[in-house]
Amino acid sequence: MINIGAHLSISKGFTAAAKSAVSINSDTFQYFPRNPRGGAIKQLDLDDVKSFFEMVKNHNLTNILSHAPYTYNLSSNKEEVRRFARDAFREDLERLELLPVNLYNFHPGSHTGNGIDLGIKYIVDILNDIITDDITSTVLLETMSGKGSEIGSTFEEIARIIDGVRQKDKLGVCMDSCHIFSAGYDIVNDLDGVLEQFDRIIGLDRLKGIHLNDSMKPFNDNKDRHAGIGEGLIGLEPLINLITHPKLKRLPFYLETPFEVEGHEREIKMIKEIILERGISFE
Numbered sequence: 001m002i003n004i005g006a007h008l009s010i011s012k013g014f015t016a017a018a019k020s021a022v023s024i025n026s027d028t029f030q031y032f033p034r035n036p037r038g039g040a041i042k043q044l045d046l047d048d049v050k051s052f053f054e055m056v057k058n059h060n061l062t063n064i065l066s067h068a069p070y071t072y073n074l075s076s077n078k079e080e081v082r083r084f085a086r087d088a089f090r091e092d093l094e095r096l097e098l099l100p101v102n103l104y105n106f107h108p109g110s111h112t113g114n115g116i117d118l119g120i121k122y123i124v125d126i127l128n129d130i131i132t133d134d135i136t137s138t139v140l141l142e143t144m145s146g147k148g149s150e151i152g153s154t155f156e157e158i159a160r161i162i163d164g165v166r167q168k169d170k171l172g173v174c175m176d177s178c179h180i181f182s183a184g185y186d187i188v189n190d191l192d193g194v195l196e197q198f199d200r201i202i203g204l205d206r207l208k209g210i211h212l213n214d215s216m217k218p219f220n221d222n223k224d225r226h227a228g229i230g231e232g233l234i235g236l237e238p239l240i241n242l243i244t245h246p247k248l249k250r251l252p253f254y255l256e257t258p259f260e261v262e263g264h265e266r267e268i269k270m271i272k273e274i275i276l277e278r279g280i281s282f283e
């Protein structure tokens with residue numbers, strides 16, 4: 001079956017988020033484990049976790065994804081920024097061990113003037129430090145748009161990070177459709193070519209999820225501005241092609257379009273209707 005999810009808040013707990021997912025026909029969801037701008041992590045409420053486990057099981061919610069706050073920069077030129085990112089990342093991963101689904105996505109980082117090579121070294125060092133034997137999660141590197149000094153806007157940079165990490169079996173990639181479009185990968189006219197490149201440089205078996213967004217900004221502009229599905233410069237058809245591509249349709253898709261729950265509900269409904277109308281099989 002198609003696996004498509006909204007971005008939901010856990011501010012009222014994990015069970016409430018799962019209920020919200022089920023109520024809008026969302027097969028999975030993504031959430032921030034703490035305030036997206038950083039801030040302290042909340043203590044887990046064990047009753048909430050217990051009923052969350054039940055919800056996940058009863059409603060077959062798979063691939064629930066925890067998204068690291070934007071404030072983490074593993075490759076900053078400031079040591080205290082890198083140290084904060086490392087400690088918070090580790091704390092997030094440790095808490096994830098107590099939850100039913102262990103998928104964690106993060107933005108590789110921005111080198112803030114130090115250059116790509118040193119930036120990648122910092123990211124690799126932190127990942128080697130925190131992805132220890134006792135971590136069972138799959139950590140996903142997100143493909144980025146390349147704004148500012150962002151690392152991870154090319155498949156080569158992502159591959160170099162993976163290459164340096166010892167526990168490679170715990171690493172994967174989350175491809176963001178808005179980001180790769182603005183990074184200059186032409187998913188509108190040549191999706192097959194982009195996927196071939198991904199496969200050659202990173203390996204499609206590393207691809208564990210897709211952030212499903214349209215883009216407000218033009219192709220190859222290195223700008224990161226998400227638009228609603230079919231409301232941006234990628235457009236509806238290329239995004240439907242992405243969801244239904246034989247090499248991708250096994251994956252979970254997460255909406256990060258600039259809407260609240262109602263907007264994601266509407267988009268999930270629209271996408272599922274199109275797929276049903278066209279009789280595309282997801283078996």
Ligand code: FE
Binds near residue numbers: 067
């Ligand atoms: Fe992201």
Ligand code: FE
Binds near residue numbers: 142176
């Ligand atoms: Fe994203």
Ligand code: ZN
Binds near residue numbers: 176
């Ligand atoms: Zn983005």
